[in-house]
Amino acid sequence: MDISQFDATILGHRTPDPLQFAFAGKSSAHAGRGGRPLTTPEAQIARMDQLLASEPIPGRARCLYVHIPFCRVRCTFCSFFQYAASPDWIHGYLQGLWQELENKARQPWVQAAPFDAVYVGGGTPTDMSAGQIQELGQRIRRLFPLSADCEMTLEGRLNGFNDDKFDASLHGGFNRFSFGVQSFDSQVRRAAKRLDLRDAVMSRLQQLAAADAAPIIIDLLFGLPFQDEACWQRDIADFLASGAHGVDLYQLIEMQGTPMARLIEQGKQPPPAMTPMKARMYAYGAQTLEAAGLTRLSVSHWARDARERSRYNALAKTSADVLPLGAGAGGNINGVALMQHRDLPAYRESFTRTPWPIAMMMEPAPQAARDGLLKAAFDRGILDGNLWTRAGEPELFQTLSPLLKAWAERGLLELRADSAELTLAGRFWSVNMAQGALTALAGRTGAPSSLMQQHKEATHAAH
Template identity: 30%
Template sequence: MKPIGLYIDFPFCLARCSFCAFNIQGYREGFAGRYAEALQKEIAVYAEMPVWQEREITSIYLGGGTPSLYAPGVLTGLVALCRTRLPMAADVEVTLEAHPATIHAENLSPLREGGINRLSMGVQSFSDTHLEALGRHHTAEGARAAFFAARAAGFTHIGIDLIYALPDQTFSGWEATLQAAIDLAPEHLSLYALSIEEGTLFDKKARAGLLSLPSEGDAVAQYQAAQARLAAAGYRQYEISNFARPGEECRHNLLYWDRGEVLGIGLSAHSYLDQEHRANTDSLPAYLEMIASARLPVDRVEKVSPEALRKDRIIFGLRKTEGVPLELLEEDVSLRQTADRLISEGLLVIDHRQIRLTSKGLLLADEVALAFI
């Protein structure tokens, strides 16, 4: 059976964070309830399609937004619907993105009992000063309490997301946040450099000269310190931003980096199926109206040529520390010439018939990706 991932998007949040440029909505019970019903209908429509021949879902990812704002019964009901209507691997990974302010003993136990077996906690920082600047609605102690509650509820697969290179963040401050995360012993850690996105609160502050950001050199120092400290703590870096205990790599994310097939459900969700990229509408009213009319909410479809797919597999696959098979480049002279140039510049290396980023290449991964486009 061919593995496929299922992504279900929940666009509602407590409030927009200072760094966020995603298509999110403020949480309103009426809209949120109608939206959950629409998700059920979209899943039911896909369940009747021939797309499932020779395919099996190996991962479900409930993302957003803040899906953990919903009552456990809504989330586990969707998971149960998927299990009932769609072909599912026996060991399917079911991840819930969780805001620390929204999870506690009362909802974590029913979530775990209802089939959600992995949490991705958006902690972002263990500094209350930085959490306030980021616009988060939790404290460092609140994040710890949420983590311990998840453990008590039986979650044995927990990931923590952190952001580095924050405004006014010192090297020692980043080390303190990193150590606080390590002390909790999660199975997985994702570390992202702050990106100033157009239209965000941070963008407006930066334009007004009100944001003091670390230098590029400081950001690199924070990243390299994290690599060393996490390796010493037993975490293996398996992708540019992701570190895990052995066997705890995120199966769903690996599908994206390997350019495997993923079906996206919900507002703004993207799919890759049958050599096509498909994107759902970005408009919540349009999404609800299309689902109510028994129409799929897809508004963009792009056929992917074999050449484009090969480039995608190289660009996304090189994000993994293991790289990609050398054969991918040997099929195209121009791609191999590009790789040879990047090897000469010290950004790529060939290792046991795999081509991968060097330590220097990990720092310049965007430039490597652009070279292959």
């Protein structure tokens, strides 16, 4: 690999402070590259029929993603809001979702091997009624083959998630809960249009964690308007005091067209943090969590105990097959990426013509399996050449070695004979580095984002 053709967007800058200044900014929410799109509905349906009649790729992890596209309130930073939650709309939507679950569960590809993780996301799945949540969980468990230790996550808000919904979720088979807290600070929460203030969030989180019925996980965003470094330090302290079992730390990625962007343009909110401040916030969070005894499972996720595995996130962001279910869901089958209709009328109408509500589909990128190994490695923060050799890529570490040496010189990783570990700075910039590695291997100075990357960026902003 000749790295002289690459500029600082791939190599990073030589700087005494790589944490804050190695790159100009985060390149995207997730690394990825695209394959060949299938542009006609007929081609998409024919390919889907073929995929669902095929055999799974041996040894490849499998997940289910179910999308519930309703929220009572649109958060100011969200670029993925679809529909306001109402009992009638949710009821009507679930009738179509039940049909899709039945259609897909009958297919040979689906029944051929167990699924390792299930994630019900949105939107705000906890806006469903207690009975609907329980029924969804029970239908999934009845229709789909799940592994004995399958992680089954329900995402949502703490607001409105009462004891009846918690009990119904457990009876439905959910064994992990992920809540988008974003910040505990009341001023930050008001500005972001979150529904509860700090004391209510903290009280409910402590109740759920103390019940000890399942891992309780929260997301925290850093870089929000009104969230200075002192506020972020209180957010980390509040998480530690809450008793919750795990936390994701995500930096705010500013999306055009969001309410937050308009409020900032109108002078009604201060701008979010610049990248150097977000880098310092990440470093404080990571170092404080690890000093408190939490285990880092990825560059963005920490666990308090062994029950929290973050299995879906680790698999779906990297190399697993993900069967999508519901309007706006995205996934991939045997490496073929697909997204389903976001528009509810289009989603419902599609069932009059075909069992598959596909909006877009893309064939695998060249070297998709290798790309999955790379993305998984950067997400963990460890690039293991021996693991890559066992996975069928014996030359990958050596091929990347010139780039790895350049990153080591820039303070982004520690390089060993057959492995490399990202430094704290490298973990902050892991997405840029993963995208840089994919681009370098492709022999281009830039790489198109994939269909699934676009979906993940949107859902990351929504969460």
